Amino acid sequence: MSGSASTTEAPPVRVLGSAAETFDALRELFNWAKQISFSYAWMTSAHGQAEHWLALPLARVQRGVVGLHFAQTDPEVLRILLAEIPTRVRVTCETEGTFHPKVIVGVRDGRGRAIVGSSNFTSAGFGKNQEVNLEIAGPADAGPIAELLRVIDAHFEGPRAKPITDDLLERYKRAHRERPRAPVVDWTSSGGPRASTVTSAAELDLDWRGYFELLCRRHDQGRGVFSRLAGDHSYETELERAGEVFRTGKSFTKMAQAERQIICGQGESTGYFGTTRSSGLFHHYVLHPKTTESKTLSRALAKIPAEGRVDLQAIIEPSKRAIDIRGVHLGCWTRMLCAKRPDVFLCINGAVKLGLRDLFGRAPNTIEGYVALLETIHGYPWARSGEPDGEHEAAMWRGRVAMLDALLYEPTT
Numbered sequence: 001m002s003g004s005a006s007t008t009e010a011p012p013v014r015v016l017g018s019a020a021e022t023f024d025a026l027r028e029l030f031n032w033a034k035q036i037s038f039s040y041a042w043m044t045s046a047h048g049q050a051e052h053w054l055a056l057p058l059a060r061v062q063r064g065v066v067g068l069h070f071a072q073t074d075p076e077v078l079r080i081l082l083a084e085i086p087t088r089v090r091v092t093c094e095t096e097g098t099f100h101p102k103v104i105v106g107v108r109d110g111r112g113r114a115i116v117g118s119s120n121f122t123s124a125g126f127g128k129n130q131e132v133n134l135e136i137a138g139p140a141d142a143g144p145i146a147e148l149l150r151v152i153d154a155h156f157e158g159p160r161a162k163p164i165t166d167d168l169l170e171r172y173k174r175a176h177r178e179r180p181r182a183p184v185v186d187w188t189s190s191g192g193p194r195a196s197t198v199t200s201a202a203e204l205d206l207d208w209r210g211y212f213e214l215l216c217r218r219h220d221q222g223r224g225v226f227s228r229l230a231g232d233h234s235y236e237t238e239l240e241r242a243g244e245v246f247r248t249g250k251s252f253t254k255m256a257q258a259e260r261q262i263i264c265g266q267g268e269s270t271g272y273f274g275t276t277r278s279s280g281l282f283h284h285y286v287l288h289p290k291t292t293e294s295k296t297l298s299r300a301l302a303k304i305p306a307e308g309r310v311d312l313q314a315i316i317e318p319s320k321r322a323i324d325i326r327g328v329h330l331g332c333w334t335r336m337l338c339a340k341r342p343d344v345f346l347c348i349n350g351a352v353k354l355g356l357r358d359l360f361g362r363a364p365n366t367i368e369g370y371v372a373l374l375e376t377i378h379g380y381p382w383a384r385s386g387e388p389d390g391e392h393e394a395a396m397w398r399g400r401v402a403m404l405d406a407l408l409y410e411p412t413t
Contacts, residue, residue, distance in 0.1 A: 011135075011137065012136070012137055012138060013134060013135070013136055013137075014134070014135040015132070015133075015134060016115070016117065016131075016132065016133040016134065016135055017132055018130075018131065018132075019119060019124075019125060019126050019127055019129050019130070019131040020126070020127070022115065022117070022119050022125075022126055022131055022133045023051075023052060023126035023127070025115055025133075025135050026052065026055070026104070026115060026126065027055055028113075029104065029106040029113050029115060030055055030056065030057055030106070032106060032108055032113065033060060033106025033107060033108050033113065034060060034106075034107065034108045034109075035060055035062045035106070035107045035108070036056075036057065036060050036061050036062065036064075036104065036105070036106050036107075037061070037062050037063045037064065037104070037105045037107075037149060037152045037153075038061070038063075038064045038065070038103065038104040038105070038121070038152065039064070039065040039101045039102075039103050039104075039151065039152045039155045039156075040064075040065070040066055040067065040101065040102055040103075040104075040120055040121040041067040041069065041072075041098070041099055041100045041101060041102060041120055042066075042067060042069075042072040042073045042120045042121070042122055043066050043073050043074065043077045043120070043121040043122065044072075044073065044074040044077065044120075044121070044122040044123055044124075045074050045076050045077050045080065046074075046123055046278050046279060046280075047076055047329065048076055048080060049278075049279050049280050049281055049282070049327050049329070050123045050278040050279070050280055051123075051126075051277070051278055051279070051280040051283055052121065052122075052123065052125075052126045052278070053077075053280070054280035054281070055280075058080075058081075058084045058085055059085075061085055061088055061089065062088060063088060063089075063152055063153065063156045064081075064085075064088060064089040064090075064152075064156075065089070065090055065091070065092060065101075065152065065155040065156050065161060066078070066081070066089065066090075066091050066092075067091070067092055067093065067098075067099035067100070067101075068091050068092065068093040068099075068172060068175075069093055069098045069099055069100075070098075070179060071172070071175045071176045071178075071179035072179070073091075073176075074176075075169065075172055075173045075176050078091065078164050078168075078169050078172060079169060081164055082164040082165070082166070082169060086163065086164060087163070089164065090156055090161040090162055090163055090164070091161070091162055091163075091164055091168070092155065092158065092160050092161045092162065093160070099155075101151070101155070102116065102117060102118060102119055102120055102121075102125075102133075103115070103116040103148055103151070103152065104116075104121075105145060105148050105149055105152065107140045107145075107149075110139060110140055110141065111137070111138070111139060111140055112137065112138060112139065112140035112145030112146075112148075112149070113135065113136070113137050113145075114135070114136045114137075114144070114145055114148050115133055115134070115135050115136075116133065116134055116136065116148065117131065117132055117133025117134055118131045118132055118133060119131045119133055123277070123278030127275075127277050127278055136148075198214070198355075198359060198407045198408070199358070199359075200359060201359045201360050201376075204359070204380055204382075204407075205380060205381070206380065206381060206382050207381045207382055207385060208381070208382045208385035208386075208388055208397065208400075209388075210382065211380075211382035211400070212382075212388070212393060212396060212397075214407065215396065215403060215406060215407070234270070234272070235272045235273070235396075235399070235403065235405075235406060236392075236395050236396070236399075237270070238269065238270045238272045238273060239273075239339075239342050239395070239398070239399045239402070240395075241262050241269075242262055242263050242339035242340070242342075245259040245262055245263055245339075246263070246306060246339075246340055251298045251301075251302055252289070252294070252297055252298035252301050252302075252336075253289040253290070253294055253295055253298040254289075255289075257286075257287060257289075260286050260287075260289065261286060262339070263335075263336055263339035263340070264276050264282070264286050264332070264335060264336060264339070265277070265335050265339075265347075266283060266286055272405070273335065273338050273339070273342070273347045273402050273405050274331060274334075274335045274338070274347035274348075274349035274352070274405070275335075275349075276331070276332050276335055279327065279328075279329070279331075279332055280327065281293075281326060281327025281328070282327050282328050282329075282332045284327075285297060285325075285327070285328070293325045293326075293327075293328070296321060296322065296325055297322055297325065297328070297336070299318070299321075300318040300319065300321050300322040300333075301318075301322075301336055301337075301340065303315070303318040304318075304337060304340055304341060305341075306340070306341075310341060310344045312371045312374055312375060312378075313371065315337075315367075315371070316367050316368065316371060319333060319337075319367040319370075320367055322336075323367065330348050330364065330365065330366075330367070330370065331347065331348055331349045331350065334346065334347045334348045334370065335347045335349070338402045342398065342399035342400075342401060342402030342403070343397075343398055343399065343400055343401055343402075344374070344378075344401055345374070345401060345402065346373075346374070346377065346401050346402060346404050346405065347402065347405060348363065348364060348370060351408075352404075352405060352408045354408075355407070355408030356373070356408060359408070360373070360376070374401075377401060377404070378401075382400060383400060383401060385397070
């Protein structure tokens with residue numbers, strides 16, 4: 001996480017026009033600073049594995065404040081902070097308005113660097129969101145840097161700031177589980193707001209034509225984000241690009257880096273069917289194929305037939321070996337399965353889990369649970385149907401199980 005300090009003097013003010021650019025600046029700040037202070041409305045960690053979270057050098061944090069409004073902060077963040085630096089970080093919620101700052105300051109040898117703007121300390125804030133921030137540099141004891149440090153101190157010392165305790169953490173976990181979800185709204189159609197297409201598992205008991213029409217109703221007659229007619233950003237083009245990679249016959253470790261990123265929902269991937277950009281260790285394995293973990297993933301993926309029937313019971317053991325790797329959770333592994341055989345597998349990302357719970361009353365957390373879910377899905381007539389006529393319809397059929405993502409996905413804040 002730490003690295004050699006940059007000797008290049010940062011410009012006094014720099015506009016960071018994207019989340020990715022902001023994340024690059026954040027990593028530079030972490031590598032450079034000896035002391036770090038922050039104040040964020042929300043912080044997430046993806047179970048402690050998100051890339052931005054793994055980059056944060058907790059030992060150098062002097063003061064930090066985290067907001068708990070709307071229970072959006074990840075409870076795992078609080079657990080780690082309580083375990084690692086309990087006296088140097090506080091939480092706040094009870095204000096007359098919403099605690100909403102997004103600022104981090106690094107200090108080294110009397111100089112300071114700050115990033116302030118729209119990005120929360122979250123995977124989305126440094127990844128998929130549209131964000132704009134400013135990087136500010138200058139003396140630490142005067143000017144904007146000193147003012148920002150005084151603001152963070154005021155948040156930390158304020159009457160509503162509280163230390164993280166075991167009791168507070170347990171109460172917050174309950175609040176996080178029970179927090180209200182944002183309504184699912186689709187503004188892309190001329191009909192105005194629209195809720196989720198499917199509300200019960202019984203609605204999926206359809207033949208292929210019925211399922212295809214259901215998908216079409218979800219997004220602009222099956223085109224829009226579904227079809228290659230949308231250009232490089234569609235479900236269909238995502239599957240095509242992954243299919244091209246697997247048709248080369250190369251193992252995971254022998255693929256080019258860009259090819260590995262495509263099948264794992266990173267790099268130039270659209271992110272449809274799930275993205276793993278925020279999964280720090282998994283991201284590392286994707287970039288470094290010579291690691292033991294990457295080789296284990298490669299062997300497990302090779303056990304999945306490239307075509308023909310897939311024995312779901314036979315995937316359990318190689319899948320267990322994959323998710324036993326530190327930093328490889330069910331979402332990462334099922335993204336790889338989905339990319340290789342979208343006619344068989346569904347990616348279990350966080351948003352899809354919400355839809356699965358609504359439809360089936362449960363979402364899998366284990367490989368056995370995942371296989372049981374697939375057995376249910378494969379029992380529907382549309383999943384067992386033969387290939388239809390028509391190029392566009394056949395392309396969707398070849399990804400028919402993975403395409404459930406489009407019906408189950410619920411955007412999250």
